[in-house]
Every structure is written in structure tokens, then in C-alpha cells.
Amino acid sequence: MPDVTAPTPEQLRYLRVLAEKYPTIAAASSEIINLEALLRLPKGTEHFMSDLHGENEAFIHILNSASGVIREKIDTVLGEDVPDTERAELATLVYYPNQKLPELKAKQSDLDAWYRRNLLWLIELCRFVSSKHTRDHVRRCLPANCGHIIDELLHAHFEDHDKDLYYGQIIDSIIRHDRADAYIIRFCEVIKRLAVDRLHIVGDLFDRGPRPDQILDRLIEHHDVDIQWGNHDVVWMGAAAGSPICIFTVLKTTVAYNNLATLENGYGINLRPLEHLAEHLYADTDVEHWRPHIDPRTKPGPEAIARTARMHKAVTIIMLKLEAQVIARNPDFECASRDYLNQIDYAAGTVRCGGKVYPLLDPAFPTVDPACPSRLTDREEEVLQGLVRSFRESERLQRQVKFLYAKGAVYKVFNGNLLFHGAVPMTEDGDFAAETFEGESYSGKALFDYCDRRAREGYFAAPDSPRRQAGQDFLWYLWCGRLSPIFGRSAMTTFERLYIGDPATHAEVKNPYYRHIQYPETADKILEKFGLEGEGCHIINGHVPVRAIEGESPVKGGGKIIVIDGGFCRAYHSRTGIAGYTLVYNSRGLTLRTHQPFESAEKAIREDEDIASRSEQIYAAPRRILVRDTDEGTEKMTLISDLEHLLEAYQAGLLREQV
Structure with missing residues (x-):
């Protein structure tokens, strides 16, 4: 601050607020001494x-x-x-x-x-x-x-x-x-x-393992924690917001890993209507093809596995329909080639992928209308609306997702380290890849900041508003989009792995970032973009x-x-x-x-x-x-400077001590 003998009105207002906490010369002086002692301690772990x-x-x-x-x-x-x-x-x-x-x-x-x-x-x-x-x-x-x-x-x-x-x-x-x-x-x-x-x-608290809900309960109790969202986290955040596509993406992974207890016992999500739909419409499902991953710690019987397999197929087809709807209303996502329901020849039992035609491993789509593949049946729509209510009304899920928003972000810069889950999208030449959304181009740190803002709109924008739906669609993009910094791959090849036998179509090509990070100059370039340089700065990925x-x-x-x-x-x-x-x-x-x-x-x-x-x-x-070398130390040194100005204001008679 400039000389406090001639403070601006704004500076004087700030000093008056500071004086409420440190109302005397003795109080301000004691705090300066305390802070200077803290700065000499070793940094915390x-x-x-x-x-x-x-x-x-x-x-x-x-x-x-x-x-x-x-x-x-x-x-x-x-x-x-x-x-x-x-x-x-x-x-x-x-x-x-x-x-x-x-x-x-x-x-x-x-x-x-x-x-x-x-x-x-x-x-x-x-x-x-x-x-x-x-x-x-x-x-x-x-x-x-x-x-x-x-x-x-x-x-x-x-x-x-x-x-x-x-x-x-x-x-x-x-x-x-x-x-x-x-x-x-x-x-x-x-x-x-x-x-x-x-x-x-x-990043990535959710999916595959049995109890992400218990992990989040422990994190909520922790004294000081921050979270950098992973793609498995943002899709659960979208599900909690009530996004149909995010809900069925979450269901797809949960059912595929036979973790129904996470939803039913962890979050109180009612899966009975979905189970009934699967039993009614997918009774002839090839259980081995749709067989879920079985954790060796569990021992489900054959009937339980068959029931889950039928749910797996039912959920997948609804998810593909919802994906087609999201892709159609978001041309910015550049995901048209991922809308496979509109590239299937239902009579021939084939699908076009990457310019080639492949036979479908499972050609049965009993709820798909070839004339309008993305349209849900009345029964599917009823099940979907029930699940949307169930996710929105899960008190535990809402509490945990609000915590993820409060303590989380796409990235964090802290004590000289840059933390993020996925990748900084790059080109083959090692430049920052640009992505266009809403008519504006974003890359590097600007892309991360834009993604963070859109992710928050999906949960906090006004209910039923266009911004809220667009934000929820964007949460799905962050889960699987080609230039999503949280995903970092060419595609999420769920459809290919389930429906196409050629393993070449299953590849999820990593963003060039993962090749370029072998080189120190790439690390320096990224760190500089996020305001970090010098010895001791690292990217933690x-x-x-x-x-x-x-x-x-x-x-x-x-x-x-x-x-x-x-x-x-x-x-x-x-x-x-x-x-x-x-x-x-x-x-x-x-x-x-x-x-x-x-x-x-x-x-x-x-x-x-x-x-x-x-x-x-x-x-x-x-x-x-030492503490003085950390972000906390910088904050404390700023407070020391402000307190010294407060002392000068007391001593110059600009402010009165409150005895």
C-alpha cells in the first residue's frame, strides 16, 4: 500500500476493517511477531x-x-x-x-x-x-x-x-x-x-471399486483437502445435477463392474424399475457377452450375474440414445462420428465405423426405432424420469457432490506445483491444441478455466435454464470429449468394445501431450502458462x-x-x-x-x-x-505488510485504538 498518511478512501476502508480484528497497537504488533515466527517454521507435509x-x-x-x-x-x-x-x-x-x-x-x-x-x-x-x-x-x-x-x-x-x-x-x-x-x-x-x-x-474418486461414497465421507471429515476433478468425477457431478446422459453413463460403468451396492446402499438409488425393464425387454440377452466384471472379493451366483448382464444391455442402449441427443444439440463437441445408433444398418446387422462396415456382435436392439434411433420408448422415459428424481433426491450424493464443487476444480496451483488429472491438450507439433466453444477459441490454461466455469454451470445455473442443460451436456463432454483436458484421449470406445469384434477399433489414442511430456521443455512450457517457473516447480498428474x-x-x-x-x-x-x-x-x-x-x-x-x-x-x-517459501507464507507476508500500515495509521492518528 502507498504511504498511509495520505490513504485513498478505499485503503482507509480496508484499514478500518482490519482494525476490527486488531483494535490496538499491541494487538497488531503481537500478530506481526507471531506471523514472523510462523514464517521461520518448516513447511507442512x-x-x-x-x-x-x-x-x-x-x-x-x-x-x-x-x-x-x-x-x-x-x-x-x-x-x-x-x-x-x-x-x-x-x-x-x-x-x-x-x-x-x-x-x-x-x-x-x-x-x-x-x-x-x-x-x-x-x-x-x-x-x-x-x-x-x-x-x-x-x-x-x-x-x-x-x-x-x-x-x-x-x-x-x-x-x-x-x-x-x-x-x-x-x-x-x-x-x-x-x-x-x-x-x-x-x-x-x-x-x-x-x-x-x-x-x-x-482425480477419479468414483467407479470400479466398491465404495466411493465411503471415500468421500472421509474426505469431508478431513481437516484440509483439495480435489482436482477426474473424468469419472465430473460425470457423477452431472448425474447429481439430474443430467440424463450423465446418469446413464454412471449406471453403465456401475453395472458393468457389478457395483450396484454403490448406488443402492451407498446413495439410496432405486434400481427396481430399471431391473424390471431389463427383465421384460432383454430376457434373451447373451449373458456372456454382457457379463459384468466380477470383483474376486464378491461371489455372485449365476442368476445374479444374468440379471446384471440384462441390466447392462438395457442401460447401454438407453445411454447410446441419450448420447445421440446430446451430440445432435452440441455441434461444438465435434462428436458426430460417435453417434453410432444413426450409423447402424438394422436390417443387415452392421455398423459403419471409421469408414468401414463391421458386423455387430449383438444385432438385437428391441427398443430402437430405425427411423428415429435416439427416441426413448415410453417405458424407457418413465424409468429415466424416476432415476433423475432418485439422483436429485439422494441426500448423501448431493452433499458429496456439493463438497466436490466446493473443494474441487479442474486444476490447482499450490506451493509451486501444478495439479491436474488428465492432460493439457497438445498438437502433434507440441503446441497447445485449440478448441472452439460458443464461438470462442480456447487452449492451455484458458481451456482449463473455461471448462471449470462450464462444469459449475451444470450444477449451479438456474434450474431448467438453457445454461444449466448446456452445462450438464458439457460435463458429459468433459467425461469423454476428444479435447477434454480431463479425458485426454481420442475417444471413449465403449460402443466399439461392446459391438465390434475388430480390436483395432477399440483403441483410445492418447493425446500428443503424453508423448511430449517426456521432454523438459514441455514441462517448462506448461508451467510457464500457469504462472510457475524455476527450481522446485512440478506438474503432478x-x-x-x-x-x-x-x-x-x-x-x-x-x-x-x-x-x-x-x-x-x-x-x-x-x-x-x-x-x-x-x-x-x-x-x-x-x-x-x-x-x-x-x-x-x-x-x-x-x-x-x-x-x-x-x-x-x-x-x-x-x-x-520454510513456511515463508509457500503460498501460505506469501499470504502471511502480505498480512504483515498490511498490519505494518495499520500500525502507521494508529501512530499517525488516522485511526483510533479501541481500548
């Missing part, structure tokens, strides 16, 4: 995850363990003097205190001694993870009902009294008053809270599973691009050879964690079995990164 695809148990385990960060801190605090089995037990206790505590207590011959030992360990561990936070921040993370005792245990000064005696007296009092279990659980939660400051989810089994590296662009989709979902494990990547960014740099498959939470709790992981530091900061 950031945790990155991507492409969770409904794998709730593996997600919760990695979230609880902070990708192995907590076990590393346990090993540091306890050292090798404590046997590995006991350190593993303590780690499991921290991850799952409510489930593990009863099991451990049942094995103890001297429960009080066990309480003392473990409470001491948890206090030391908690002191360690809180060491890079201010006392005020730690206090705000403590539970209300016993926070003052935990605060005292964490911040006692042992130059004044004997540490063992002091701790012993408090712990004995906790045990004597039957509060040991409560304090153990509270310490475990505080440790997890302090170990990671911010969680980044780089998801969406396309890294085939580690074939020797592919997740680190690209000369170390500036990290693709952290390693196949978190079980359906991808055979393709990638691993079970996902996560990324940890602390004051020392970036560490990539490579994870092996996670069997179950039950086994992890029972056998103290952690996810087998390997760590690799992929960026070492030249010096320790």
Missing part, C-alpha cells in the same frame, strides 16, 4: 493421491498411515531398542485405534503396565510430529474434552521437574479414572492430524496408469512431471504391476511412494500388516523449505 476409483479400504489405510510417514516417525522415536513387532503393533494402533485397541487389551496380563508403556510412546510420538508446528496450531488440533491435558503432556518443560515422574503421575491418574482408552484414541487421532497438513486428491511392470517411470519431463496413477484400483493391478503411487512433499522435498496390493483392513488390523511400499526421493530441496 502435503500428501498426494490419485485415481482411487472406489477402493475405500486401501485409501483409508494409506490415509491413516500417511503413505508410511507415521511408521517412519515411530521407528525414529522408538528406535531399534523396541522390537519391530511392537513398533508394528503401535503403528496399527495409530491407524485403527478403535478396532485395534480391544484386541491388544485382550492379550495383556498386566493391562496397567501396557497402558503406561503405550501412552508414553504415544506422547513421545505426538511430541515429535508436533515439533514443527506452533503451540497454538497444535492446541487447535486437540479434542475439546481432554485437549488441555494432552497439551500439558506435549509441552511440559522438564528442566523444572523429573520427566518420568511427571508423566507417570498424570498417566497413573488417567488409568485410575478409567480414561486410558479415550486418551489412547485421542492421541492416535492427533498424531494422524499433525503428520499431514494438506491432502491433494488428483493422474489419469493414465503408469505401466511399471513394463519398466515405465512415473517421473517424466526431466523430473518436472510426476504421474501418480499407478493402478490404485484392483482392476488395474495386472496392467501396472503395482497398486498405486502416492507422493509426499515435506520441507526436504518430494518423495514418491510405490505401493503393493492391500488385501484388507481386517487383515491389516489382525496381523499388523502394512502396505508394502518403496520410497524414492525425486526432488531434494537445496535448503529446507
Whole structure:
């Protein structure tokens, strides 16, 4: 701000607002001192995850363990003097205190001694993870009902009294008053809270795995999280908005992966009318052709599989009709070649694709009128309207999708890193590909910003308005459009894989972006477009599973691009050879964690079995990164400058202190 002895009216108004929070010279000065102290602390730990695809148990385990960060801190605090089995037990206790505590207590011959030992360990561990936070921040993370005792245990000064005696007296009092279990659980939660400051989810929470709803419930509870939408997320956002095409796209994937419980139990969606339609109109369905993917953790019987296969076909045909309608009313999408219902010769049982004619693997379309293939029958329309109501009225789905909009975006720039799920569309020559919508051309960052705005219109524009329907159609485009930055492929070849036998038609060609990101100059070009440059800036990407089994590296662009989709979902494990990547960014740099498959939470709790992981530091900061080097630090330095101007205004008599 300019010299406050001659402030503009706008500047003076701002200083008056600031004075409401800092009404005296002492208050403003104290806050400046506090902020300057914070700037000298090490930056907080950031945790990155991507492409969770409904794998709730593996997600919760990695979230609880902070990708192995907590076990590393346990090993540091306890050292090798404590046997590995006991350190593993303590780690499991921290991850799952409510489930593990009863099991451990049942094995103890001297429960009080066990309480003392473990409470001491948890206090030391908690002191360690809180060491890079201010006392005020730690206090705000403590539970209300016993926070003052935990605060005292964490911040006692042992130059004044004997540490063992002091701790012993408090712990004995906790045990004597039957509060040991409560304090153990509270310490475990505080440790997890302090170990990671911010969680980044780089897209694709939904589909394939069993319970995306449980993942979102946990994310809503998280203290600090942001989400970069994946294409599987935006189509669910459109479904929650009531878009018929998005609803049936969601149904297609859910039925194809035999995850009906996600809809019925997770969100209370009534599928009975759809099931009845399928049973009535698709009784002769070839079950093997329409057979859903079966998760080995489930064991559906033959009749259940047949029922789901019939629903799979019914949903697919309605989805194709709705796609044809969306394509017809959105020429900007340039998807006319994807309208296959209008390229079928129903009498001959063939379809035109890519300039060639192919026989249909399933030529039966009992609800399609060849004269108007995209028209729904009265029965289909009735089922559709019921499902639209069911999606719109699902309280849990609406709450979770509102959270996705509030905490999510197409991309995020944070602490020198650019986060997005898919691709920055590029040409074969490595330029940013341009896409025209509503008469305007967009590319690079401008395309990302435009997509973000249109995605929000699909949910928040006035009900039944043209902008709302157009926004919902655009959410479908983001799911599968050729130049959608969230999709990043030439086409979603669902029709080809179901109806055409030639595997050449099944290919989904990756955008040239995925070839160009091998080069550092591409990374620099993209980062510069989003306002980032210099050492320590990275692109963190998801969406396309890294085939580690074939020797592919997740680190690209000369170390500036990290693709952290390693196949978190079980359906991808055979393709990638691993079970996902996560990324940890602390004051020392970036560490990539490579994870092996996670069997179950039950086994992890029972056998103290952690996810087998390997760590690799992929960026070492030249010096320790402090809060002052982060986006938070920039905000705090701006506030310090404003507070200094406020002090000058008090001292110059422009503002009065409020005593």
C-alpha cells in the first residue's frame, strides 16, 4: 500500500476493517511477531493421491498411515531398542485405534503396565510430529474434552521437574479414572492430524471399486483437502445435477463392474424399475457377452450375474440414445462420428465405423426405432424420469457432490506445483491444441478455466435454464470429449468394445501431450502458462496408469512431471504391476511412494500388516523449505505488510485504538 498518511478512501476502508480484528497497537504488533515466527517454521507435509476409483479400504489405510510417514516417525522415536513387532503393533494402533485397541487389551496380563508403556510412546510420538508446528496450531488440533491435558503432556518443560515422574503421575491418574482408552484414541487421532497438513486428491474418486461414497465421507471429515476433478468425477457431478446422459453413463460403468451396492446402499438409488425393464425387454440377452466384471472379493451366483448382464444391455442402449441427443444439440463437441445408433444398418446387422462396415456382435436392439434411433420408448422415459428424481433426491450424493464443487476444480496451483488429472491438450507439433466453444477459441490454461466455469454451470445455473442443460451436456463432454483436458484421449470406445469384434477399433489414442511430456521443455512450457517457473516447480498428474511392470517411470519431463496413477484400483493391478503411487512433499522435498496390493483392513488390523511400499526421493530441496517459501507464507507476508500500515495509521492518528 502507498504511504498511509495520505490513504485513498478505499485503503482507509480496508484499514478500518482490519482494525476490527486488531483494535490496538499491541494487538497488531503481537500478530506481526507471531506471523514472523510462523514464517521461520518448516513447511507442512502435503500428501498426494490419485485415481482411487472406489477402493475405500486401501485409501483409508494409506490415509491413516500417511503413505508410511507415521511408521517412519515411530521407528525414529522408538528406535531399534523396541522390537519391530511392537513398533508394528503401535503403528496399527495409530491407524485403527478403535478396532485395534480391544484386541491388544485382550492379550495383556498386566493391562496397567501396557497402558503406561503405550501412552508414553504415544506422547513421545505426538511430541515429535508436533515439533514443527506452533503451540497454538497444535492446541487447535486437540479434542475439546481432554485437549488441555494432552497439551500439558506435549509441552511440559522438564528442566523444572523429573520427566518420568511427571508423566507417570498424570498417566497413573488417567488409568485410575478409567480414561486410558479415550486418551489412547485421542492421541492416535492427533498424531494422524499433525503428520499431514494438506491432502491433494488428483482425480477419479468414483467407479470400479466398491465404495466411493465411503471415500468421500472421509474426505469431508478431513481437516484440509483439495480435489482436482477426474473424468469419472465430473460425470457423477452431472448425474447429481439430474443430467440424463450423465446418469446413464454412471449406471453403465456401475453395472458393468457389478457395483450396484454403490448406488443402492451407498446413495439410496432405486434400481427396481430399471431391473424390471431389463427383465421384460432383454430376457434373451447373451449373458456372456454382457457379463459384468466380477470383483474376486464378491461371489455372485449365476442368476445374479444374468440379471446384471440384462441390466447392462438395457442401460447401454438407453445411454447410446441419450448420447445421440446430446451430440445432435452440441455441434461444438465435434462428436458426430460417435453417434453410432444413426450409423447402424438394422436390417443387415452392421455398423459403419471409421469408414468401414463391421458386423455387430449383438444385432438385437428391441427398443430402437430405425427411423428415429435416439427416441426413448415410453417405458424407457418413465424409468429415466424416476432415476433423475432418485439422483436429485439422494441426500448423501448431493452433499458429496456439493463438497466436490466446493473443494474441487479442474486444476490447482499450490506451493509451486501444478495439479491436474488428465492432460493439457497438445498438437502433434507440441503446441497447445485449440478448441472452439460458443464461438470462442480456447487452449492451455484458458481451456482449463473455461471448462471449470462450464462444469459449475451444470450444477449451479438456474434450474431448467438453457445454461444449466448446456452445462450438464458439457460435463458429459468433459467425461469423454476428444479435447477434454480431463479425458485426454481420442475417444471413449465403449460402443466399439461392446459391438465390434475388430480390436483395432477399440483403441483410445492418447493425446500428443503424453508423448511430449517426456521432454523438459514441455514441462517448462506448461508451467510457464500457469504462472510457475524455476527450481522446485512440478506438474503432478493422474489419469493414465503408469505401466511399471513394463519398466515405465512415473517421473517424466526431466523430473518436472510426476504421474501418480499407478493402478490404485484392483482392476488395474495386472496392467501396472503395482497398486498405486502416492507422493509426499515435506520441507526436504518430494518423495514418491510405490505401493503393493492391500488385501484388507481386517487383515491389516489382525496381523499388523502394512502396505508394502518403496520410497524414492525425486526432488531434494537445496535448503529446507520454510513456511515463508509457500503460498501460505506469501499470504502471511502480505498480512504483515498490511498490519505494518495499520500500525502507521494508529501512530499517525488516522485511526483510533479501541481500548
